[in-house]
Amino acid sequence: LGIGDDAAVIKVKNRSPALVTTDMLMDGVHFDLVKDDPRLVGRKALAVNLSDIAAMAGRPTVAVVSVSLPRKGGRRIAVELFKGIQKLATEFGVSIAGGDTNSWNGPLVIAVTLLGEPTQKRPVLRSGAKPGDVIFVTGELGGTRLSKHLTFKPRIEEAQWLHKHFRVSAMIDISDGLVSDLGHILEESRCGAALRRKAIPVSKKKGVTLANALTDGEDFELCFTVPAKDSWRLAQLGKLPSGVKVAAIGTVISGEGIFWLEQAGSLTPVKAAVIGYRHEFD
Amino acid sequence: LGIGDDAAVIKVKNRSPALVTTDMLMDGVHFDLVKDDPRLVGRKALAVNLSDIAAMAGRPTVAVVSVSLPRKGGRRIAVELFKGIQKLATEFGVSIAGGDTNSWNGPLVIAVTLLGEPTQKRPVLRSGAKPGDVIFVTGELGGTRLSKHLTFKPRIEEAQWLHKHFRVSAMIDISDGLVSDLGHILEESRCGAALRRKAIPVSKKKGVTLANALTDGEDFELCFTVPAKDSWRLAQLGKLPSGVKVAAIGTVISGEGIFWLEQAGSLTPVKAAVIGYRHEFD
Numbered sequence: 001l002g003i004g005d006d007a008a009v010i011k012v013k014n015r016s017p018a019l020v021t022t023d024m025l026m027d028g029v030h031f032d033l034v035k036d037d038p039r040l041v042g043r044k045a046l047a048v049n050l051s052d053i054a055a056m057a058g059r060p061t062v063a064v065v066s067v068s069l070p071r072k073g074g075r076r077i078a079v080e081l082f083k084g085i086q087k088l089a090t091e092f093g094v095s096i097a098g099g100d101t102n103s104w105n106g107p108l109v110i111a112v113t114l115l116g117e118p119t120q121k122r123p124v125l126r127s128g129a130k131p132g133d134v135i136f137v138t139g140e141l142g143g144t145r146l147s148k149h150l151t152f153k154p155r156i157e158e159a160q161w162l163h164k165h166f167r168v169s170a171m172i173d174i175s176d177g178l179v180s181d182l183g184h185i186l187e188e189s190r191c192g193a194a195l196r197r198k199a200i201p202v203s204k205k206k207g208v209t210l211a212n213a214l215t216d217g218e219d220f221e222l223c224f225t226v227p228a229k230d231s232w233r234l235a236q237l238g239k240l241p242s243g244v245k246v247a248a249i250g251t252v253i254s255g256e257g258i259f260w261l262e263q264a265g266s267l268t269p270v271k272a273a274v275i276g277y278r279h280e281f282d
Numbered sequence: 283l284g285i286g287d288d289a290a291v292i293k294v295k296n297r298s299p300a301l302v303t304t305d306m307l308m309d310g311v312h313f314d315l316v317k318d319d320p321r322l323v324g325r326k327a328l329a330v331n332l333s334d335i336a337a338m339a340g341r342p343t344v345a346v347v348s349v350s351l352p353r354k355g356g357r358r359i360a361v362e363l364f365k366g367i368q369k370l371a372t373e374f375g376v377s378i379a380g381g382d383t384n385s386w387n388g389p390l391v392i393a394v395t396l397l398g399e400p401t402q403k404r405p406v407l408r409s410g411a412k413p414g415d416v417i418f419v420t421g422e423l424g425g426t427r428l429s430k431h432l433t434f435k436p437r438i439e440e441a442q443w444l445h446k447h448f449r450v451s452a453m454i455d456i457s458d459g460l461v462s463d464l465g466h467i468l469e470e471s472r473c474g475a476a477l478r479r480k481a482i483p484v485s486k487k488k489g490v491t492l493a494n495a496l497t498d499g500e501d502f503e504l505c506f507t508v509p510a511k512d513s514w515r516l517a518q519l520g521k522l523p524s525g526v527k528v529a530a531i532g533t534v535i536s537g538e539g540i541f542w543l544e545q546a547g548s549l550t551p552v553k554a555a556v557i558g559y560r561h562e563f564d
Contacts, residue, residue: 007380010379020379021380022348026384026386026391062302066306066393068308068391097290097292097302098302100305102311104308104310105310106389111306113348115302
């Protein structure tokens with residue numbers, strides 16, 4: 001399974017399958033060293049990868065870290081970065097196996113590659129959603145970029161628990177925004193979705209709107225689908241054993257597009273203007 | 283086996299050991315997009331990692347690629363980079379499993395993480411050299427940065443052949459310069475070395491001196507040690523089956539330091555000023 005899911009599933013002859021994912025963070029784009037603690041930057045560089053392994057319901061194992069340090073102050077930044085990485089690595093049982101340390105006249109760039117293993121039966125892909133499946137999200141959505149994008153907790157434990165106790169048919173982590181990332185599941189699964197406006201768990205943080213919950217990047221919560229038959233049991237829980245909320249927000253439907261399920265039962269398109277973060281270059 | 287060898291040897295419960303290595307290349311440091319073909323930059327980003335797997339006598343399997351593209355012209359650069367990566371990947375049987383594509387206002391940064399497997403008995407480490415072992419290098423040394431640093435051929439095939447037919451006690455790829463990289467073997471093996479000046483295979487390219495052969499970075503040849511008993515057979519070959527030259531350049535000795543073995547049999551230190559590329563930052 002190559003490019004396109006949260007992590008790649010790699011199968012080498014005579015080996016059980018492994019997961020691999022990689023993310024690169026750049027100063028001024030994913031963090032801002034003028035105000036952000038380099039320890040939290042290191043933490044985030046690993047955390048975003050943990051979130052990808054979570055989205056496959058995997059168990060993280062080994063990471064490697066590459067950095068391009070600014071020449072000025074680079075040594076101090078390196079020490080802090082690695083402290084932040086190591087702390088989170090320990091928390092999630094990840095070994096830091098190596099890396100590559102460079103310096104240059106440019107801004108800080110950090111790339112982490114994380115290996116993992118599928119848990120239980122197999123990795124959960126984006127492509128397994130079927131019409132009738134119920135769509136869930138963990139936690140609360142929106143406004144993360146203003147607050148906890150450096151400190152969010154990757155949903156490794158939650159994903160494994162869900163995978164163990166429910167038939168999770170598709171899963172993704174919300175890094176580009178709910179609509180955008182749910183869109184990836186729907187595209188890979190060749191389905192559409194009908195969402196209930198009132199079911200979206202909009203963050204209670206001040207100033208966060210439904211639009212934020214739909215489009216803000218870097219929530220790093222899980223969006224996943226469960227066959228209808230199993231979904232009632234999960235919807236009734238309200239919270240996972242870790243204390244993280246879980247909410248049923250809608251249903252997978254046949255056809256294309258993301259719609260609001262109106263009270264009268266009709267479907268109106270979720271506005272096309274509402275798209276998540278896009279990587280732009282010419 | 284953590285940080286410190288060419289690649290990390292990772293051992294996850296119930297799995298056979300795997301190799302992992304990562305390298306980050308930055309525009310203006312490891313290449314120069316003003317004059318260098320982005321296809322060759324992509325090639326190099328994978329090739330330096332292949333060289334690390336070669337230094338463990340490993341077989342490369344799967345790579346992931348992260349890039350930060352300059353916003354201006356980024357799309358064209360991305361296409362060319364990936365063409366260069368894919369061509370070399372195909373040549374060496376590597377699958378590109380995924381990656382992370384970003385854009386920013388900074389220069390091009392590319393990080394490749396490469397997985398591999400040990401071949402034959404086990405990976406060859408830096409730490410296995412013993413006094414009396416003979417020191418070998420492949421190919422010719424020096425001046426590479428001026429010519430073939432973008433087009434060098436990683437010594438995967440040569441390393442595997444050597445590992446299969448000889449007892450290779452320690453091995454490294456020459457990325458920072460012969461003296462510096464041999465120094466890593468000696469440091470990890472707690473030994474010294476006596477080299478024969480005339481045996482160093484100085485590149486015949488115009489203007490390349492012995493000093494270049496000792497200190498130029500990015501030769502990406504192999505430096506390795508073989509127990510004396512096996513060494514004669516290898517030294518007599520002159521060339522490996524691939525056509526690449528192999529030369530015995532000296533002997534591992536007890537104690538510390540790298541020396542010239544003078545004709546009269548005395549040892550004089552290889553000048554301390556002669557050190558390879560250092561990663562500098564404050």
